[in-house]
Amino acid sequence: MMVRSRSERAADWAVYAAMLVLALAFLLPVLWLVSLSVRTQAEVFLGAARVIPEAPTLDNFARVLRDGGFQSYIWNTVKLASLGAAGAVALAAPAAYALSRMAFRGKGPLMLGILSVQMVSGLVVLIPLYRFMDRLGLLESHFGTTLLYIAAGIPVTIWLLKVSFDAVPRSLDDAAAIDGLSRFESFALIILPLALPGLISAFILNLILNWSQFLIPFIMLSADDKWPISVAIFRFAGSTSAATTQLLAAACLLAILPALAIFVILQRYILAALTAGAVKE
Amino acid sequence: MAEQSANSADDRLARLAAPAVTEAEATPPRHPRGGVAARIFSGPLPWLLPAVGALALFYLYPIFEAVRLAFTDARLFDTETQLSMRSINSMVGSSTLGVILRNTLTYTVASVVGQIALGLAIALLVVRAERARLRGTLVLRTIVLAAWVIPAIANGIIWQLLFSEAPFGAINSALRMAGVAPVAWLSDPGNAMTSAVIATIWQGTAYSMILLYAALKTIDPALYEAAAIDNARPWERFWFITLPHLRAALVVNAILILIMTLNMFDTILALTGGGPGRATEILSLYAYGTVFQNFELGRGAALSMLLLVISLSLTVVLIALLPRERRG
Numbered sequence: 079m080m081v082r083s084r085s086e087r088a089a090d091w092a093v094y095a096a097m098l099v100l101a102l103a104f105l106l107p108v109l110w111l112v113s114l115s116v117r118t119q120a121e122v123f124l125g126a127a128r129v130i131p132e133a134p135t136l137d138n139f140a141r142v143l144r145d146g147g148f149q150s151y152i153w154n155t156v157k158l159a160s161l162g163a164a165g166a167v168a169l170a171a172p173a174a175y176a177l178s179r180m181a182f183r184g185k186g187p188l189m190l191g192i193l194s195v196q197m198v199s200g201l202v203v204l205i206p207l208y209r210f211m212d213r214l215g216l217l218e219s220h221f222g223t224t225l226l227y228i229a230a231g232i233p234v235t236i237w238l239l240k241v242s243f244d245a246v247p248r249s250l251d252d253a254a255a256i257d258g259l260s261r262f263e264s265f266a267l268i269i270l271p272l273a274l275p276g277l278i279s280a281f282i283l284n285l286i287l288n289w290s291q292f293l294i295p296f297i298m299l300s301a302d303d304k305w306p307i308s309v310a311i312f313r314f315a316g317s318t319s320a321a322t323t324q325l326l327a328a329a330c331l332l333a334i335l336p337a338l339a340i341f342v343i344l345q346r347y348i349l350a351a352l353t354a355g356a357v358k359e
Numbered sequence: 360m361a362e363q364s365a366n367s368a369d370d371r372l373a374r375l376a377a378p379a380v381t382e383a384e385a386t387p388p389r390h391p392r393g394g395v396a397a398r399i400f401s402g403p404l405p406w407l408l409p410a411v412g413a414l415a416l417f418y419l420y421p422i423f424e425a426v427r428l429a430f431t432d433a434r435l436f437d438t439e440t441q442l443s444m445r446s447i448n449s450m451v452g453s454s455t456l457g458v459i460l461r462n463t464l465t466y467t468v469a470s471v472v473g474q475i476a477l478g479l480a481i482a483l484l485v486v487r488a489e490r491a492r493l494r495g496t497l498v499l500r501t502i503v504l505a506a507w508v509i510p511a512i513a514n515g516i517i518w519q520l521l522f523s524e525a526p527f528g529a530i531n532s533a534l535r536m537a538g539v540a541p542v543a544w545l546s547d548p549g550n551a552m553t554s555a556v557i558a559t560i561w562q563g564t565a566y567s568m569i570l571l572y573a574a575l576k577t578i579d580p581a582l583y584e585a586a587a588i589d590n591a592r593p594w595e596r597f598w599f600i601t602l603p604h605l606r607a608a609l610v611v612n613a614i615l616i617l618i619m620t621l622n623m624f625d626t627i628l629a630l631t632g633g634g635p636g637r638a639t640e641i642l643s644l645y646a647y648g649t650v651f652q653n654f655e656l657g658r659g660a661a662l663s664m665l666l667l668v669i670s671l672s673l674t675v676v677l678i679a680l681l682p683r684e685r686r687g
Contacts (some may be wrong), residue, residue, distance in 0.1 A: 124534025176406035199622035202663040206424035229417035290510035341508040353573040
């Protein structure tokens with residue numbers, strides 16, 4: 079065991095202090111939201127003087143949760159986010175397989191093209207797509223909205239899956255080919271099961287990004303009963319007065335809790351997804 | 360089944376390689392099982408088609424369509440459009456565009472620099488704490504990353520509640536308790552931009568932190584040991600070892616964050632709505648308003664193309680900063 083010098087120990091304390099300040103800076107905004115959400119209307123107006131309310135209440139959550147609209151927003155979000163994530167993984171996996179295992183002309187430019195799609199803002203494509211979707215009768219529908227979620231998720235998903243398919247040893251493909259397995263069989267029976275952690279990472283990352291997705295449903299869906307939670311809380315924030323701040327805080331907290339829960343439970347997969355590719359040496 | 364083949368792949372290779380070769384010589388090359396389907400799936404096209412088709416339909420086609428629309432006087436709900444330069448002329452000629460571009464520049468530069476600097480600082484701190492085996496690094500990392508998971512639209516709402524100048528605004532009521540005069544965070548045009556940048560940095564820093572943390576972990580510790588033997592000062596270690604090794608990660612990080620920030624819409628929309636006046640209205644909000652509030656489709660398409668051109672050209676500039684071996 080190494081003996082740490084006095085100056086090193088002093089530095090340790092400085093590091094601790096800095097860590098504490100940072101943790102507080104990142105925690106306080108969310109704690110403030112929690113604080114507002116358990117207050118009564120009267121205590122909301124006391125501001126920072128009542129960070130911990132004297133009469134904490136869960137009434138705000140009860141009111142939000144009982145609201146039929148809120149339940150439909152959450153259901154819409156779950157539906158759009160999970161179908162969008164599943165669709166993106168399903169379409170990206172074969173493409174990632176081809177990019178990982180096959181040599182063909184134009185592969186480099188194609189990969190660069192897929193990567194550069196990520197540089198395109200959703201707004202850039204949604205402006206012309208609005209009329210296009212309208213003509214197809216897909217505006218105002220969850221089906222059309224899901225298609226856009228899928229398309230938005232494809233580039234990053236191809237990238238992630240290619241990295242995890244690349245990690246499966248090629249000798250397995252050769253063995254499979256010799257065993258008489260077709261390309262499709264070796265993809266479905268060998269690559270996919272072995273790259274399962276990568277598939278899960280990609281699905282979860284899509285799920286979280288889709289949970290946050292705002293622009294696509296904001297432009298595609300104008301009917302209240304079709305909205306996901308992101309659009310609903312924005313509309314709610316625009317229509318609330320000071321008197322309903324505690325309800326807005328409760329709704330906002332309920333909207334971010336599922337994403338936070340998925341993140342905390344599956345942190346390992348998300349970190350794998352976030353760092354894959356970007357810091358490949 | 361898959362695990363079995365993983366374990367025995369090599370000896371199976373050895374067993375099967377020889378007969379397979381002779382068989383291939385004896386009979387004309389034939390696909391193992393199934394005829395047409397197997398042959399179709401042996402080329403890349405059917406594998407790529409679903410994903411590339413979706414991207415072509417929902418990205419490539421709209422970009423061409425946007426370019427076309429930019430050269431028309433199209434309005435959102437009129438089908439009659441005529442080729443004209445009116446949209447582009449009115450975009451370039453308007454005095455508003457200058458204000459919007461200046462806002463976009465201020466917001467993007469401040470947010471990107473802030474996110475990278477803070478992300479790097481936290482990553483260095485976490486690595487330093489891990490090396491000293493201090494407790495709580497995982498907790499800190501989780502807290503910072505949790506901010507990244509919060510939807511941007513909720514981020515805007517949360518910071519609006521914090522910056523609020525009403526009695527329940529967190530920051531101002533805390534300032535008042537400390538005997539300091541409250542600040543007009545959102546109603547003063549100058550402060551509003553600062554507030555928007557703070558909210559953006561708070562949420563986005565996690566992404567830089569995690570990328571730079573992963574890159575820091577790849578630096579060979581022997582380099583730091585050698586530096587310690589040479590009695591290098593901490594800033595020398597940072598300048599001569601850490602920064603050069605982080606160059607690629609920093610550039611990649613800068614590209615990704617730059618694109619996210621340039622295209623940011625949700626946080627600002629929920630925080631300030633672009634206001635007060637046009638004080639925090641950046642290009643994406645302006646393009647949105649032009650199309651969906653003023654219904655000027657042609658002009659909005661031209662603005663969105665401007666956004667795309669700025670994104671792509673800045674990306675190209677940053678790629679040129681990559682170390683040589685990472686380019687191409």
